[in-house]
Amino acid sequence: MLIFFIFAKIQTALNSRKNKMLVIQNLSKKVREYEILQNINLEVRQGETFGFLGPNGAGKTTLVKIILGLMQKTSGDLELECDKKQIGYLSEYPYFYEYLTGEELLLFTGKLFDLKEDKIKQKIENFSQKLSFERNDLKRKIKDYSKGMKQRLGFMQALINDPSLIFLDEPFSGLDPIGRKTIRDLIFDLKKEGKTIFFNSHILSDIEQLCDRIGIIHKGEILVVDEMKNVLKKHENLEDFFVQTIES
Amino acid sequence: MQKIYLIATNTFREIIRDKILYTIFIFAVLMILSAKFVGTISLKQEAKLTVDFGFAMIEIFNLIIALFVGSSLIFKEVEKKLVYFLFSKPISKTDFVLGKFLGLSLVLLVLNLVMSLVFFVMAGFEINYLLVLFFILLQSFFVLAVILFFSTFTSPIITLFLSFLVYLIGQITINLKLFALYNGSKAFQIFADFIYLFMPNFNLLNLKNQVIYEINFNFIALALSLAYAILYITLLLFFTIIIFRKKEF
Ligand SMILES: Nc1ncnc2c1ncn2[C@@H]1O[C@H](COP(=O)(O)OP(=O)(O)O)[C@@H](O)[C@H]1O
Ligand SMILES: [Mg+2]
Numbered sequence: 155m156l157i158f159f160i161f162a163k164i165q166t167a168l169n170s171r172k173n174k175m176l177v178i179q180n181l182s183k184k185v186r187e188y189e190i191l192q193n194i195n196l197e198v199r200q201g202e203t204f205g206f207l208g209p210n211g212a213g214k215t216t217l218v219k220i221i222l223g224l225m226q227k228t229s230g231d232l233e234l235e236c237d238k239k240q241i242g243y244l245s246e247y248p249y250f251y252e253y254l255t256g257e258e259l260l261l262f263t264g265k266l267f268d269l270k271e272d273k274i275k276q277k278i279e280n281f282s283q284k285l286s287f288e289r290n291d292l293k294r295k296i297k298d299y300s301k302g303m304k305q306r307l308g309f310m311q312a313l314i315n316d317p318s319l320i321f322l323d324e325p326f327s328g329l330d331p332i333g334r335k336t337i338r339d340l341i342f343d344l345k346k347e348g349k350t351i352f353f354n355s356h357i358l359s360d361i362e363q364l365c366d367r368i369g370i371i372h373k374g375e376i377l378v379v380d381e382m383k384n385v386l387k388k389h390e391n392l393e394d395f396f397v398q399t400i401e402s
Numbered sequence: 403m404q405k406i407y408l409i410a411t412n413t414f415r416e417i418i419r420d421k422i423l424y425t426i427f428i429f430a431v432l433m434i435l436s437a438k439f440v441g442t443i444s445l446k447q448e449a450k451l452t453v454d455f456g457f458a459m460i461e462i463f464n465l466i467i468a469l470f471v472g473s474s475l476i477f478k479e480v481e482k483k484l485v486y487f488l489f490s491k492p493i494s495k496t497d498f499v500l501g502k503f504l505g506l507s508l509v510l511l512v513l514n515l516v517m518s519l520v521f522f523v524m525a526g527f528e529i530n531y532l533l534v535l536f537f538i539l540l541q542s543f544f545v546l547a548v549i550l551f552f553s554t555f556t557s558p559i560i561t562l563f564l565s566f567l568v569y570l571i572g573q574i575t576i577n578l579k580l581f582a583l584y585n586g587s588k589a590f591q592i593f594a595d596f597i598y599l600f601m602p603n604f605n606l607l608n609l610k611n612q613v614i615y616e617i618n619f620n621f622i623a624l625a626l627s628l629a630y631a632i633l634y635i636t637l638l639l640f641f642t643i644i645i646f647r648k649k650e651f
Contacts, residue, residue, distance in 0.1 A: 219650075224486060224651045225651065237492075239492050241490070243486075245483065249483045249484060253415065262412055266492060268492075311487070
């Protein structure tokens with residue numbers, strides 16, 4: 155009986171471990187004397203959409219960069235349950251090699267993931283329908299793209315490797331309402347496919363339905379992490395909750 | 403290996419799609435061809451002068467292209483926030499540095515092939531000329547490695563300035579040493595020895611005078627020079643990678 159109990163405990167422990175895509179413990183980042191991130195604790199579970207919210211300059215981008223290895227943490231632990239080949243990332247700056255055509259960029263990106271050329275082309279075909287990219291657009295140089303096109307191209311390059319964990323840094327900023335809707339629909343699709351999504355945003359409108367859980371960061375510290383449905387139970391809307399949290 | 407190749411070919415594409423390169427290049431070809439004219443206006447030693455001037459032009463344009471393209475090669479990628487895109491993918495900073503180096507080296511190789519062709523059309527073909535041209539190309543790979551090294555920790559302008567300085571010093575290290583030995587104070591001698599020891603010695607790669615004054619080549623010395631250049635380039639790339647790996651974006 156005892157053995158069974160222990161076994162069950164281990165089983166659940168293993169399961170909960172398995173269910174986590176990302177575990178961050180006591181992570182801090184200092185640049186010279188300035189603490190950009192202080193004692194961050196955070197978990198992201200497999201298959202969930204996590205909204206990482208906070209005002210400009212709160213430290214959201216810095217955390218994502220540390221997770222991706224673009225920056226080094228100063229202290230703390232960070233465990234990522236998948237390797238770089240399974241990660242997709244859209245930076246807050248959708249800038250790419252301007253001298254390439256959209257198609258060339260995607261081929262280049264796909265090859266960085268060791269994908270075969272025909273497989274990449276097939277992916278491009280799929281994406282361009284979803285994101286209303288014309289064949290002609292893909293043959294044009296990126297320097298001639300509009301901001302919206304670059305953003306959509308950014309999504310394509312982030313998803314070319316069919317990632318299981320996707321980081322989107324400010325995916326809604328600088329888009330018109332239609333652009334925002336396109337991106338929102340796309341994220342909903344990814345959610346349906348069972349992808350784990352982590353996105354940063356300082357824009358709160360229209361993301362309530364999107365997030366399973368949210369975290370709020372302010373001045374480098376995480377103030378709350380909670381299920382979206384709990385937040386909505388206690389507060390009128392996300393914006394309300396956000397303002398209250400930051401001001402308290 | 404695959405990744406280095408990807409970065410190299412992409413860098414090659416980046417450079418050859420820049421119109422500035424063609425402007426410089428057309429100018430280079432014209433200057434090489436003008437060597438013929440320089441040869442004819444001087445009455446004596448016409449052929450020698452043509453060859454000498456041709457080599458000088460090829461070397462200068464190698465330097466110009468390596469300096470102006472190379473000094474911003476890595477900087478541009480950081481400045482234009484392309485590193486966020488690139489280094490979130492499965493690629494190492496080592497792949498990146500080596501890819502960038504090989505990409506521009508490939509451009510230099512192609513340009514040198516064309517410039518050499520122009521040179522041979524103008525001055526006639528000799529196997530010795532080919533040797534000189536090969537060592538000029540080797541020197542520009544060398545200078546490029548110096549440029550990439552500086553560019554990991556200073557701005558493009560300062561990189562340009564420092565690399566050019568190293569190029570100049572590299573031409574005269576042996577002269578400096580000898581001058582110090584016969585004329586200098588003790589302190590100056592130590593300084594000159596230091597420079598001679600650590601600064602790249604580009605003089606070893608300069609075969610122009612040997613060809614022009616028809617001195618026979620010492621092939622063992624050439625092989626050693628080649629080995630020296632390769633070793634030094636490898637070391638420079640090694641330190642470039644070490645520094646670049648510490649970088650945060
Ligand atoms: N490399 C750096 N050196 C110094 N300060 C930095 C650096 N990167 C970011 N910061 C500072 O850290 C804070 C958090 O920045 P960031 O993570 O970009 O915020 P967010 O993405 O939430 O808007 C800002 O105050 C920013 O100025
Ligand atoms: Mg940000």
